[in-house]
Amino acid sequence: MTGQATGRATTRAHPGRPGRLTRNLSAKIASIPMMLTAVVVFLGGTLWTVLYSFTSSKLLPRLKFVGLDQYERLWAAPRWLVSIENLAIYGIFSLIFSMVIGFVLAALMDQKIRFENTFRTIFLYPFALSFIVTGLVWQWLLNPEHGVQSVVRAMGWAGFSFDPLYNSSIVIYGILIAALWQGTGLVMCLMLAGLRGIDEDIWKASRVDGIPMWKTYLFVVIPMMRPVFVTTLVIIASGIVRVYDLVVAQTSGGPGIASEVPAKYVYDYMFQAQNLGQGFAASTMMLITVAIIIVPWAYLEFSGGRKRV
């Protein structure tokens, strides 16, 4: 309603000019609600959160400013530091592995194999599961008494030990395994789409020149797939920063605080500890992390007049 009214007002304001504003008018009117949502909910919510992160709000938001106190406490909290470290380990490894495994799978798929559809479905299926289900499944698989360890032991290797979820120093890798299992299929599909977009003639030309296949992939195809890589990177990276449900389902942050992640810190302090200010400070730090990832990408992708490969 509001959207339409605004739209009409805009039209009336420039009666004689058929210029840029009135072009595709219906499309613009249609997008006004979404634009309002973006501005009010996303931008407004963000600013509100940042503002209140400088207050001493407890259970309910109150405008009592305390300067940078919340941030000082945040960066002195061992749990937050563990969370950041975990996020870094998880982030770097899941970025590298999901890209590499995803691309290799896609390249293998691209060899005109038989039953490609079947394989593609199998690899993509885990992505259809929520993180909660994934987390629970892997919690069972990695449980020393029911999962992989007991199976291997039952096969005869009695000394075999594999219980990442109960070992503080490697628990984050247990979570990483589950995340890769779930996410690699999607990366594979994106990469496969990219590979299919490469002109057959390129392949023919490289074959005529006698370039080995791996070299063609590495030096010709991958540079041509840059946009696909960038998109994949952003999708994976944003998934990494907000990882939460997987941890909750698999370890709920344990043992102790060994597998805590920033998003869980935000939730726990906002709602369990009834300390909104602290939660907002932590979520503002997460926003900054995301901004560090998104801004350079947006700059690269949308800066006009740049030549495209």
Added chain:
Amino acid sequence: MKIRSAIAGLAATVALPVAASHATDLEVTHWWTSGGEAAAVAELAKAFDATGNKWVDGAIAGAGGTARPIMVSRITGGDPMGATQFNHGRQAEELVQEGLMRDLTDVAERGNWKEIIRPASLLDSCTIDGKIYCAPINIHSWQWLWLSNAAFEKAGIPVPKNWDELVAAAPALQEAGIVPLAVGGQAWQANGAFDVLMLALAGKDVFLQVFGEKNAEVAAGPEMAKVFKAADDARRMSRGTNVQDWNQATNMVITGKAGGQIMGDWAQGEFQLAGLKAGEDYSCLPGLGVTEVIATGGDAFYFPQLDDEAKSKAQEVLAETLVDPKAQVAFNLKKGSLPVRGDVDLAAANDCMKKGLDILAKGNVIQWTDQLLSADSQKQKEDLFSEFFASATMSPEDAQKRFAEIIATAD
């Protein structure tokens, strides 16, 4: 939610001309979901239904840490339930200050709560600015050590009489393949176990100085160093627990896989449900057999402000029902907790509950951390102790240093 209440409304309009009674549905949220707890809450529902109203059960699984955020966001988000459980003390403090909770002073005066509710600190925790905002339902004391007689029999040693004996018995238990002390993985369990150790070993005065007065010097002092040494023992004894939920840990004691567990009296409901008999199959040591003091934390029901008049009436009825002697007995017997009034007959109580009642009658009571510390400080403690209990490398001295820092900034 909307659809459900719409349907309920429709159903009411249909039913009204026929029945013309004053049956009002009241949704009650709580986190009592383990076997013993669910049996206890069914007693409350029965008592409330008997008044002609209807108890709509809103159980939220996953312990208080999961349930409280849901309750709070429903109240602040404008979708309040009829009544909700909290641990009385400071969890609902801000909701009350914001005027979201209903003042129960009238009901309390009518029911003469000031006289009958005992110890008086229970009602004090419900009182803010001279007005009463909650109806206490039970006393929950954390200070219990539950021991499996079967486990000690298997290890060939007598059942310990206090904490030190359990520590001494630990090697023999471990040799028999038994975990000496079960501590579940959830953060609040390690935190609670520590508080219990602290009250038992350092005593009432130190406990109140640290948590009541937030005295960081005492927290860093030699008395507390002893407690951290004991916590270090407890940590070593808890290796191999590998379960998350408290009732799973209690189950290890029930089945004799663990020697003992430091857990509140709610564990008793689990023993009862498993058909075990106090004194024969399991033993209980209040205050770890060292300091016989029990804390008067517990559960209480808070009533959000509602516009609906019929529901407000039903809230009053529920508040009265909760402190009613019959409901008190039925509920607390099933739950293994202590009633909030001294004038009820608990002849059916078992050995362990009688020990608790005795201590209560002697007046050896103390306020618990839920009443003394804010949720924020409690959470910081939880982070510290869950890390400490899971870590193989964190020294008791480091833990004490961090503990003192938390106390220094606590509120």
